[in-house]
Amino acid sequence: MNRPGSNARNDGALTRRQFLAWSGAAAAAWPALRGADASTTTLPFANGTRPLVKYPQKRPLIRLTARPPQLETPFSVFNESLLTPNDAFFVRYHLTNAPPPPELLQPDRFRLGVGGKVTTPLSLSVAELIAKFESVETVAVLQCSGNSRGFFEPRVAGGQLGHGAMGCARWKGVRLADVLKAAGLKPEATQILFNGLDTPALPATPDFVKTLEPDLALSPELLLAYEMNGEPLPWLNGFPLRLVIPGYYGTYWIKQVSEITAIDGEFKGFWMNPGYRIPDDPCAAIAPGTTPKRTVPISRLNVRSFITSPAAGTAIRTGTETRVRGIAFDDGHGIREVLFSDDGGRRWQAAELGTSLGNYAFREWTIPWTPSRAGTVTLMARATNRLGQSQPMEPLWNPSGYMRNCVEPVEVNVT
Amino acid sequence: MLGCLPALLAFGAEPFVSVEPARNPFAGDALVLPAGQPSVQPGEGAGLVIATCSQCHSLDYITTQPPLTRAQWTAGVEKMRARFGASVSSNQVPILTEYLTRAYGAPAKSP
Numbered sequence: 001m002n003r004p005g006s007n008a009r010n011d012g013a014l015t016r017r018q019f020l021a022w023s024g025a026a027a028a029a030w031p032a033l034r035g036a037d038a039s040t041t042t043l044p045f046a047n048g049t050r051p052l053v054k055y056p057q058k059r060p061l062i063r064l065t066a067r068p069p070q071l072e073t074p075f076s077v078f079n080e081s082l083l084t085p086n087d088a089f090f091v092r093y094h095l096t097n098a099p100p101p102p103e104l105l106q107p108d109r110f111r112l113g114v115g116g117k118v119t120t121p122l123s124l125s126v127a128e129l130i131a132k133f134e135s136v137e138t139v140a141v142l143q144c145s146g147n148s149r150g151f152f153e154p155r156v157a158g159g160q161l162g163h164g165a166m167g168c169a170r171w172k173g174v175r176l177a178d179v180l181k182a183a184g185l186k187p188e189a190t191q192i193l194f195n196g197l198d199t200p201a202l203p204a205t206p207d208f209v210k211t212l213e214p215d216l217a218l219s220p221e222l223l224l225a226y227e228m229n230g231e232p233l234p235w236l237n238g239f240p241l242r243l244v245i246p247g248y249y250g251t252y253w254i255k256q257v258s259e260i261t262a263i264d265g266e267f268k269g270f271w272m273n274p275g276y277r278i279p280d281d282p283c284a285a286i287a288p289g290t291t292p293k294r295t296v297p298i299s300r301l302n303v304r305s306f307i308t309s310p311a312a313g314t315a316i317r318t319g320t321e322t323r324v325r326g327i328a329f330d331d332g333h334g335i336r337e338v339l340f341s342d343d344g345g346r347r348w349q350a351a352e353l354g355t356s357l358g359n360y361a362f363r364e365w366t367i368p369w370t371p372s373r374a375g376t377v378t379l380m381a382r383a384t385n386r387l388g389q390s391q392p393m394e395p396l397w398n399p400s401g402y403m404r405n406c407v408e409p410v411e412v413n414v415t
Numbered sequence: 416m417l418g419c420l421p422a423l424l425a426f427g428a429e430p431f432v433s434v435e436p437a438r439n440p441f442a443g444d445a446l447v448l449p450a451g452q453p454s455v456q457p458g459e460g461a462g463l464v465i466a467t468c469s470q471c472h473s474l475d476y477i478t479t480q481p482p483l484t485r486a487q488w489t490a491g492v493e494k495m496r497a498r499f500g501a502s503v504s505s506n507q508v509p510i511l512t513e514y515l516t517r518a519y520g521a522p523a524k525s526p
Contacts, residue, residue: 046481053451056444066452067473085436096471102446155481155521157491201471204500229436235446270498308432325432357434364432 041074043162044312045150057234059087064159068093068198069236072164078327079308082354082362083139084167086229091236092144092165092250094208094271098198099235100256105197110240112179112224116193116261119184126226126240132182133174138223140246140360141168141329142253145276145298149401154288156401163306163408168329168362171244173225177218180260185214189262192217194243197256206270210252212245214262221246221332221360224257246360247331249298249402251276272297277400284403285396292399300331302405303391305338305365305383315413318371324351325366328383334359337384340367344378345393345407351381371414379410453478460514467503467511468495482521488512 041062042049052060055071062072071091077084093099104110107127114122124132144165149158159165180192191211198208216222223244226233233239238255245252251271277295278284284302286292305328316322328335334356339348354364371377384390395406452473455461468474483491489512495501496508503511 047479050479051451053449055449056446057439057441059441063475064479065473065475066449069448079432081433081436083434083436085439087439087441088436150481155483157480157483157487160479160481200499202500202502205471206498231439231442234439274498327432354432355434 043150043160045160045162046155047160048150048162055091055236057087058089058091058236059085061088061091062162062164064161068096068098070159071236072161073167075163075306075308076311077164078306078362079311079325082327082357082364083169083229086169086231086234086237089142089167089169089228089234089237090144090165092159093198093236093255095198095205096201100197100199102235105235105240105256107240110258112241112258112260114179114183114260116263117186117189118180118262119186120182122179122183124179129174129179129224129241130226133178135172135174136223137170137172138221138244138246138360139168139170139357140244141166141301141362142244142250143167143301143304145249145251145402146400148404151395151404152397152401153395154397156399158401165250168327168357169228170230170357171223171225172227172230173223173241173244175220176222176224176243177220179224180217180262183260183262185218185262188264189214190264191262191267193259193261193263193267194252194254194257195259195261196238196242196254197258208254208271209267209269210254211267211269211272212252216245247300249276249301251298276402278402279398283392283396285398288397290399298402301329302403303330303335303383303385303389304328304405305335305381305391306408307379307381307410310379310410310412312410313413315415316371318374318414321368321370323366324369324379325364326351326381327362328365328381329360329362330383330385330389332360333386333389335363335365335383336386336388338363338365339382339384340365340369341380341382342369342371342377344409345380348382374414376411377414379412380407382407456518458514458518460510461518463507463510464514467501467507470501471495471499477515477519480519483515483519484521485512485516488515488520491515 050062053063054060064070073090077088111123147165150160195209225244243254276298278298279286279292280294280296307326328338338351340351341348351365351367392406492511496503
């Protein structure tokens with residue numbers, strides 16, 4: 001077992017047997033074997049020990065819950081590649097019967113229905129979608145609203161996630177707008193509902209349905225995606241079809257999306273209200289422990305950055321140049337600058353930004369760093385986007401544990 | 416990967432982050448979910464918690480929570496009953512809340 005507070009240094013560790021089994025595939029890309037016990041990892045907050053469990057089409061991931069599955073990406077994966085591998089991409093379902101059983105997802109069975117306030121209701125297989133509409137690709141970050149919830153203080157109820165409920169992938173699909181135009185939204189349509197094939201155990205449990213405003217749904221950036229990083233979507237990430245909404249939190253990216261319904265009026269479902277709401281405040285924050293006066297649906301990602309190397313707790317020698325690197329992202333305005341500090345935030349210098357994979361993607365940043373003094377050193381990164389939005393130095397708080405985006409310090413041991 | 420070479424030469428350090436992810440070696444896995452979930456701590460009410468909560472979700476929904484206050488556990492039980500339609504009678508609510516607070520609770524204070 002790992003030491004608590006070590007920022008999950010054992011994450012991604014593999015058993016020797018697993019490692020040997022995979023070594024033919026891409027041994028160089030896998031994380032190094034670390035630690036004696038590969039069956040658990042410990043996230044750096046109270047009650048943070050989790051099993052590492054292998055799911056279909058996945059490498060062992062940090063399991064938060066089994067039924068329905070919620071799996072977190074070990075943080076070391078974010079230092080492997082800018083695009084998060086499909087087999088390491090996080091999983092978050094809400095309803096008991098999820099993911100939907102494979103027999104419902106077969107090509108000859110699965111249909112996307114488009115109905116409600118439209119002139120031409122549609123029912124299309126994935127093959128028909130691909131045949132009828134132009135396919136496009138976009139690289140975009142998918143992040144859970146509650147990513148990093150486990151770091152909230154005071155702690156809040158909900159999925160106790162580290163930083164691994166995010167990922168960046170190249171999504172390929174047809175434009176949602178093209179499909180909605182083919183169906184013909186009637187003028188009275190005020191909201192578009194999206195439902196997937198996951199279902200609750202009890203009839204009284206609200207189905208997981210999310211809504212978008214027509215203006216957003218008709219934006220050319222939204223996709224009905226059937227591929228992720230050049231492969232069909234993994235079962236646990238929405239095979240055969242999911243919604244992709246670049247710049248928006250994952251709660252709207254409906255998996256196994258099978259029903260699109262245009263309605264007039266306002267949808268009242270649980271998962272739009274009171275579920276997935278944030279304080280109606282520019283920072284989505286209120287005083288810790290208090291209750292918001294007014295809430296709005298969560299929507300766009302805020303600015304975040306992470307140091308992915310060195311990992312917390314790494315031993316580094318004085319006088320040796322090392323390359324600090326990490327990732328930064330926002331809701332699609334694009335990252336303008338990432339600043340780096342090696343003294344706990346007193347002095348900052350600009351890091352070098354890597355190649356852009358698009359404004360919605362993880363942006364790599366790097367900076368050469370030569371530690372000069374021995375001891376525990378606190379490294380920090382702070383990103384700013386093209387609007388000038390940045391990251392708070394101290395965490396903000398809201399009762400649902402959403403949208404954490406403060407500077408995340410990483411302590412290393414300089415010897 | 417060739418694109419990484421200039422960076423390697425320039426800095427002599429570990430390679431940059433590569434852009435492309437490794438191919439997924441598990442694409443051919445059977446689509447069967449693994450079994451297994453934790454149980455909850457023994458104690459009065461544990462049986463009711465297992466029977467009630469397991470109708471819809473695994474017990475790690477409980478065991479992975481941080482120590483929560485009685486108010487937080489009460490709100491959780493009420494959410495499951497009122498919003499999610501869990502079949503919990505009104506005389507069972509205090510049994511569930513008492514067990515959860517005792518087994519997975521934080522000292523009483525404002526959250």
